[in-house]
Structures are given as structure tokens and as C-alpha cells.
Amino acid sequence: MSNLTKISEHVHWLPPGPPDRPSLCAVVGTRRVAWLDPGSSAAHTTGFLEALTAEGVAPPGHVVLTHSHWDHVLGAAALDASVIAHRLTAATLIELAAIDWSDEALDRRVAVGEAGPAHAANVKEELPAPREVRIAPADVVFEEGLDLELGGVTVRVRHVGGDHAADSCVMFVEPDRVLFLGDCLYESPDGGITPERALPLHAEVLAFDTELFVEGHGESVLPRSDVARILGELRESIEGGTADTAGEEL
Numbered sequence: 001m002s003n004l005t006k007i008s009e010h011v012h013w014l015p016p017g018p019p020d021r022p023s024l025c026a027v028v029g030t031r032r033v034a035w036l037d038p039g040s041s042a043a044h045t046t047g048f049l050e051a052l053t054a055e056g057v058a059p060p061g062h063v064v065l066t067h068s069h070w071d072h073v074l075g076a077a078a079l080d081a082s083v084i085a086h087r088l089t090a091a092t093l094i095e096l097a098a099i100d101w102s103d104e105a106l107d108r109r110v111a112v113g114e115a116g117p118a119h120a121a122n123v124k125e126e127l128p129a130p131r132e133v134r135i136a137p138a139d140v141v142f143e144e145g146l147d148l149e150l151g152g153v154t155v156r157v158r159h160v161g162g163d164h165a166a167d168s169c170v171m172f173v174e175p176d177r178v179l180f181l182g183d184c185l186y187e188s189p190d191g192g193i194t195p196e197r198a199l200p201l202h203a204e205v206l207a208f209d210t211e212l213f214v215e216g217h218g219e220s221v222l223p224r225s226d227v228a229r230i231l232g233e234l235r236e237s238i239e240g241g242t243a244d245t246a247g248e249e250l
Contacts, residue, residue: 004051007221008176010153012057013214014048020071020122022216024048025180027173029150032061036155036171036180037216038083038136039075041126046078062148064157065138066182066216067165068092070123077134084146086159088167090138097135101127145169162201163188170205177211185215185231195238202231 007013014024021044025036039045049059060081066072068089073096076083085093099105106123109115127133140146145158156172161184168184184201187193206228213222222230 004048004055006055007212007214008173008178010150010176011173011178012052012055013221014051015219016217019125020217021126022071022183023180023214023218025171025178025214026052026057026060027150027153027155028057029153031149031151033058034062034064034148034150034155035060035079035081036064037066037072037182038063038079038081040071041074042078044126045075049079062140064148064155064169064171065089066170066180066184067168068096069165069183070096070119071126072182072216074127074133074135076136079136082139083136084140084142084148084157085138086167086169087141087143089169090141092167093135093137096133097137099133101131101133103129160184160201160204161197162186163193163197170208172208172210177209179205179208179210179213181205181213181215183216186217193234193238198238199235202235206231 003015005013010028012026012028016023021040022037024039027034027036039048060079063076063079063081063083065083065085073093101123103124106115106120110117110120142157145156148155148157153176154174156174157169159169162168164183164186168182170182170184171180185205210224213227
């Protein structure tokens with residue numbers, strides 16, 4: 001994982017990759033380390049851990065989940081860290097632990113329309129059969145948000161919701177002014193963006209005093225000017241009724 005990048009004084013970023021691996025961040029304080037999302041599998045998580053270790057970064061004491069989609073949570077079981085999640089995320093983790101993740105079960109869910117072919121293909125590639133999927137339950141559950149003091153740096157976790165996932169949360173890192181977005185700005189899994197969810201979310205995201213934005217599947221860290229421009233264009237398309245597929249990626 002040579003593409004590990006230190007994007008600010010306290011934040012290391014691993015960009016997304018195939019098949020559907022999301023961005024991961026490690027926030028390093030003088031007393032402890034927190035990860036923002038743990039990865040989509042033990043292999044993804046272990047690779048991030050090894051890359052950070054090579055940079056002299058200690059293992060995480062906490063891992064904060066942005067939302068409950070599989071690619072953002074399955075790696076948590078490979079860590080010896082407390083899992084921090086929104087109430088809705090914590091409930092979904094229990095459901096995920098009861099699911100049959102075999103190839104046959106994935107194919108059945110696709111056949112009856114409960115999952116898309118791309119989802120099944122990505123799971124099969126990330127976790128080759130025969131697979132054992134372990135789900136780490138939440139250790140700390142919050143409703144609106146919480147603050148993590150790591151020593152010289154604070155992670156402010158806030159629930160924001162949105163079309164992509166009702167449990168979506170963002171993490172603002174101070175004093176670095178980095179906002180970790182997860183997938184909150186994306187369209188719903190079924191497609192489409194609704195004005196009543198998207199427009200307040202955009203305002204909430206821009207209300208943070210952010211300098212750098214990291215989102216779940218974007219290939220680059222974006223400055224505030226770019227995000228403000230993109231969200232402004234998206235707002236125009238939403239208000240004009242042309243945002244059926246907008247917001248898929250920043």
C-alpha cells in the first residue's frame with residue numbers, strides 16, 4: 001500500500017481501490033490513534049495497518065464507522081480496537097452478522113432483487129470463497145455525535161444522514177480542518193437524490209470550517225473551493241429536476 005499519503009499534520013489517507021474498497025483515514029494524536037472506517041475485509045484492513053506501521057504509526061485504539069454498508073465495516077473484526085457507531089449503524093451490524101455470505105446466498109439475493117450483481121461480484125472478489133465473514137459489533141453507540149480527544153487533535157463525529165444511507169456520519173478533524181465524508185453525498189442505493197435530504201446535507205457539510213474533504217470513493221482529496229463548486233452545480237441540477245444520477249461521486 002505504497003499510496004498511503006499523509007494529507008495533514010495528523011491525518012494519513014489510503015485512497016480507494018478495487019473491487020470496491022473505500023478511502024480510509026488514520027488520525028494520529030499524542031495519546032492514541034483513531035481510524036475513520038476500518039476497511040472492507042481483513043486483507044484491506046491489514047494492508048492499511050502494515051503501511052501505517054511502516055510509517056511509525058501505532059495501531060488504532062478506536063475505529064469510527066461512517067455507515068453500515070459492507071465495504072465500510074467488514075474489516076473492523078480484524079482490529080483490536082473499540083468500534084464507534086451511530087445507533088442505526090450498530091443495529092445493522094447485528095443484522096449483517098446473521099446474514100449468509102456464501103456465493104449461493106449472494107446469488108439468491110441478486111436473483112430476487114434484494115442485491116445488485118455488482119454488489120455480489122465485489123463481495124466475491126474482496127472475500128474469495130469459501131469465506132468466513134466476521135462482524136465486529138459496536139462498542140460505543142451514539143445518537144447525534146461525539147468528540148474523540150486523541151492528544152493534540154480532536155475528531156468530531158456527527159450524524160448527517162442523506163440519500164445514500166440514513167445512518168451516514170462525517171468526522172471533522174481539528175486542528176487539521178479535514179472532513180471525512182464517507183459516502184454521505186452519494187445517491188441512494190436505488191439511484192436518485194431527493195431535495196429534502198440532499199440540500200440540507202450540503203449546507204451541513206459546508207458549515208464545517210473545512211480545508212480538505214475526503215470522501216468514500218473519490219480518487220483525490222478535494223479543497224474547499226472544489227467541493228463548494230461541485231455542490232453548487234449539484235444544487236442547480238436538483239432544483240432543476242435533473243439530478244436522477246447526480247452525486248454518484250464528487
